Amino acid sequence: MFERFTQDARMAVVEAQIVARETGAREIELTDVLAGLARTEDGSALRVLQELGVSREDVLAELDRVRRRGGISDADVEALTEFGIDVEQIVERIEETHGPGALAGGGRRGKRGHIPFAADAKRTLELSLREAVKLGDKQLRQEHILLALTQQKGPVPDLLAARGVDYASVRRAVGQREAG
Numbered sequence: 001m002f003e004r005f006t007q008d009a010r011m012a013v014v015e016a017q018i019v020a021r022e023t024g025a026r027e028i029e030l031t032d033v034l035a036g037l038a039r040t041e042d043g044s045a046l047r048v049l050q051e052l053g054v055s056r057e058d059v060l061a062e063l064d065r066v067r068r069r070g071g072i073s074d075a076d077v078e079a080l081t082e083f084g085i086d087v088e089q090i091v092e093r094i095e096e097t098h099g100p101g102a103l104a105g106g107g108r109r110g111k112r113g114h115i116p117f118a119a120d121a122k123r124t125l126e127l128s129l130r131e132a133v134k135l136g137d138k139q140l141r142q143e144h145i146l147l148a149l150t151q152q153k154g155p156v157p158d159l160l161a162a163r164g165v166d167y168a169s170v171r172r173a174v175g176q177r178e179a180g
Contacts, residue, residue, distance in 0.1 A: 003141045004129070008043045012036040012142050013125075020115045023067060023132055027118040030156040031063050031071070034149060038063075045142035048173045054163045066155045070103030073155035074162060122147045135174070143174045 002010065016036030020028045037045040038059040046056055060085070066073070069091055072080075077087045094103060127148035132140045150157055150167040160166065 004132070004138070006141050008040055008141050009128075009140055011147060012043060012045065012145060015039045016121075017115055025115065028121050029071070029118050030120050030124060030149065030154060033121050033124055033145065035063050035155050037146060037149075040142065040154060043142050045146040046121055047137060048146060048170060048177070049165065051173050052163070052165050052169055054160075054165055058163070059159075062101050062159050066159065068103065071155055073158040075158050076155075078164045119154075120152055120154065127151055133157060135178075142176075143170070146170055147174070149153065153177055 002013075005013070012033070013036060016028050016032040017098055019035040019039070020032045023032075025032065037043060037058045040046065049056075049059065061169070069077070069087060072087055091103060124145065125148070128140055128144040131144040131147045132138075135142070135144070147167060147170050150160055150165065150170055157166075
């Protein structure tokens with residue numbers, strides 16, 4: 001599959017692995033995939049996000065916030081708040097006891113070794129390939145990965161949707177870029 005990736009799509013996957021390693025993750029998660037897209041200099045997904053009014057800094061800051069909460073999405077926070085549960089207060093207490101970012105990582109790994117993709121991240125890559133085929137593209141680009149991320153469930157698509165980035169808006173932006 002990776003032979004069909006453009007150079008910037010490959011760079012995004014490499015960046016996702018770097019992010020996962022930096023955060024001590026056991027698997028490459030959707031948050032790492034989005035961070036990989038945002039961290040790729042001059043990447044096509046970042047350009048699409050910027051066209052839709054979302055900055056790299058905003059994405060990376062929000063991903064840090066989601067990681068700090070252990071992957072709990074804004075929708076989950078809202079639901080828990082309705083039951084009187086203050087997620088931010090819980091996170092603060094955990095960090096007081098176990099240190100900053102205690103919920104963020106799945107345990108520290110060494111600097112070496114392969115970090116596998118989590119099931120939802122694998123699904124994203126599969127959906128990316130389907131998007132490329134659907135658009136008639138011979139290569140898989142970062143925009144296809146971004147389209148696939150919007151089709152998942154959890155904090156990453158919630159983060160994007162809260163900023164007006166959903167499947168339809170990304171598809172329109174990609175279509176306009178190809179037409180123009």
